[in-house]
Amino acid sequence: MSTIHSFSSLILLLSFSLSTSAAVVDRRDPVPAGYVAPPYYPSPHGGWTVDWSESYRKASLLVSNMTLAEKTNITSGSGIFMGRCVGNTGSALRVGIPQLCLQDGPLGIRNTDHNTAFPPGITVGATFDKSLMLARGVALGEEFRGKGINVHLGPSVGPLGRRARAGRNWEGFGADPVLQAFGGALTIEGVQSQGVIATIKHLVANEQEQYRMTNLFQPEISSNLDDRTMHELYLWPFAEGVRSGVGSVMIAYNAVNGSACSQNSYLMNNLLKDELGFQGFVMSDWLAQITGVPSALAGLDMSMPGDINQVPLFGNSYWMYELSRSVLNGSVPVDRLNDMATRILAAWFQLGQDQNYPAPNFDTNTQDANGPLYPGALFSPSGVVNEFVDVQGNHAEVARAVARDGITLLKNTNATLPLSKNATLKVFGTDAEKNPDGINACADQGCNKGTLGMGWGSGSARYPYLDSPIDGLKARGANYKFFNTDSFPSNSNPAPGDVALIFINADSGENYITVDGNPGDRTNAGLNAWHSGDKLVQNVAAKYSNVIVIIHTVGPILMESWIDLPSVKAVLNAHLPGQEAGETLMQVLFGDVSPSGHLPYTIPVSEDQYPGSFDLIGFKLGQPQDTFTEGLYIDYRHFNKQNIKPRFAFGHGLSYTTFSFSNASISSVTPLTSLPPARAAKGPTPQYNTTIPPASEAYWPANFNRIWRYLYSWLDKNDADNAAKAANSSTKYPYPAGYSTEQKPGPAAGGAQGGNPALFDVAYNIAVTVTNTGNMSGKAVAQLYVQFPTGITYDTPIVQLRDFEKTDTLAPGAAQTLNLRVTRKDLSVWDVVQQNWVIPAVNGDYGIWIGEASDSFSLRCGTSTKSCVVG
Missing domain, CATH: 3.40.50.1700 (Glycoside hydrolase family 3 C-terminal domain)
Known part of the structure; x- marks a missing residue:
């Protein structure tokens, strides 16, 4: 997320203005051949997985009784600096829905007091300790809940760390999709165990800071990557986050294959909501939304902070009152708005926030006890905004x-x-x-x-x-x-x-x-x-x-x-x-x-050891193009392929003592086939009346005291009436290519949160005994890498991290058996033709390498021989 921290900085954030029509930004360069973001419509309904069905039932009961303006009000922020939190949704108080408080960030509560400043993700990743990843998530959840925050804007698993110079790599867990996946998923589980909605971000391929946003001179940078690279690297940690039941996903600023993430239907509708079975709501990064109707159709569910990205703070929005207008005039189907509202409320119910959830007790805009309730307003009422609640507990430990x-x-x-x-x-x-x-x-x-x-x-x-x-x-x-x-x-x-x-x-x-x-x-x-x-x-x-x-x-x-x-x-x-x-x-x-x-x-000897595609993209007229020509070969994958010896390899770390790895064994768990078993059909989803509601549902309430610059979902009577009349005119909204209103059964690779559940079946269990052979107590990390069989038709990196475990503190001479696992997905590649995960050699000998770094292995287990060799 990016929140401008002063009004003067904010006014400089000028960008291209896009109306709620199907306008496009000028000066967009063609995407290189072979990199496409095909249309995928309509946005899939949520609620078809069993683990969310009760929350969707509760949400649908509310949505069925909400007015048009109430629904549009909860899908957008009320404006930047228009509340205590960095993001504040509208409310629907008549049906018991408060404003939701959304707050940064991944390492602790931003701009508040009596909080813990935890080590960020990159340090968490360096621990290679799943128990600490979870414990930190729990502590974060306790603090966010303690401050009355509904939505935690973390964890970050994008950027993945493709570029060593990228500004925000440190917010994530490391330059490997599996390390990121464990870090992200365990953080989500910890945060959400406290009833706080976690937000995995930034979807996707947000691999540098410069030129990521649409501005006065050019559109946002386009990250161009092929389908297999998307699935095997950049989407991988998001799949695990969705599998952990994450309530929210934040869309990135950049474009993917030429289409801005905030209106990329292939990304949100196909990959996230259908293939990965995401049941929560998709939000924009702050001021990343650049259209109204197109972003709604493409699967965006919540606009943050609600303002237009051209010049915020003037009461203008792509949604709010404009979304009410777009539903009345038939541009945005009622069906889409209902699903947006249902997804948001379902996440609220899923995390139990309907039961005794605290209200915000801090103000991200000031450290003072008293201040303006709406700092972005020209004239704002004042009151107590900070209650200085101490949420640190024992989290320093x-x-x-x-x-x-x-x-x-x-x-x-x-x-x-x-x-x-x-x-x-x-x-x-x-x-x-x-x-x-x-x-x-x-x-x-x-x-x-x-x-x-x-x-x-x-x-x-x-x-x-x-x-x-x-x-x-x-x-x-x-x-x-x-x-x-x-x-x-x-x-x-x-x-x-x-x-x-x-x-x-x-x-x-x-x-x-x-x-x-x-x-x-x-x-x-x-x-x-x-x-x-x-x-x-x-x-x-x-x-x-x-x-x-x-x-x-x-x-x-x-x-x-x-x-x-x-x-x-x-x-x-x-x-x-x-x-x-x-x-x-x-x-x-x-x-x-x-x-x-x-x-x-990996720490290189020099930057020359990286491929040219890792260089930062500089300024150019038109849309900057960042083409991921290296494909799967980032970080240690690249160094291994090119046979380049870095200064220190991924996973490297010395100890004051020494360890041995011995007595390894491998056992089959789930019989494998080339393709995973067929997915289950989607379960039922909420059904609503899809008739356009009367214009009166969007009229301003009588005698309502407006706050200037605050974003509202109501329309003046004439505007609402004219919008309703337009729904019956011969002029229709120019829907994008490929647009459809017919719900799809879903891709073969889907079937549950995170994808086809069979992908996560354990194929092999591996046990290894770690012994402290030195003279001092210490902890060891066993890193498990998979090597695909020779002779397959797919190009694969030499080794790829698939699991890791850390021992307890072992005294000299002490030993501990660690249990690691390899899943069906770990042994699969993404087949771009079949659009599914394929095991390229079911009976082939996969090498399961275990050691203390990506260049230091102590033993190899073979899936074909079911045996392990030390040395």
């Missing part, structure tokens, strides 16, 4: 566990780490201490000063406190001297026994804020450390013989200028620790715990 277990040891020459308790330390780099201006001095963390705990933008949160590395050293009573500069000081006075700790970082974020010349994406320093961090390491390493580099970073960072220097003995990647950057790092530095994090992305 979860945050600390994630920050600690995500720390990834990349290098440790001669067992330099852990440090002795009486080590003499010299500490360099401003990243070691808090921002001297204040930990929340920069709106949405839009600066890089001091310890980097998160990136910037709508995915950030205010710190309740920040435990910095210097705080951690102080609490330890460590013998240290701190040089709070990013230049090498002349007075550090190196002594032979000194250990130098150097703190460097690399930042990124959302592109409505530019930091140090970086407009979201990392354009200025590339993948190098910020603030001349590489030079600082070189200069310190020239004077000190024992150097440890600690990195806080949003993603891959180049290290070649210093990683092999003899005095650089150890490197720790602490990723983004949120509020817990101090004691968690001390626990690893001083050996209270052994590091157990693993890289959620």
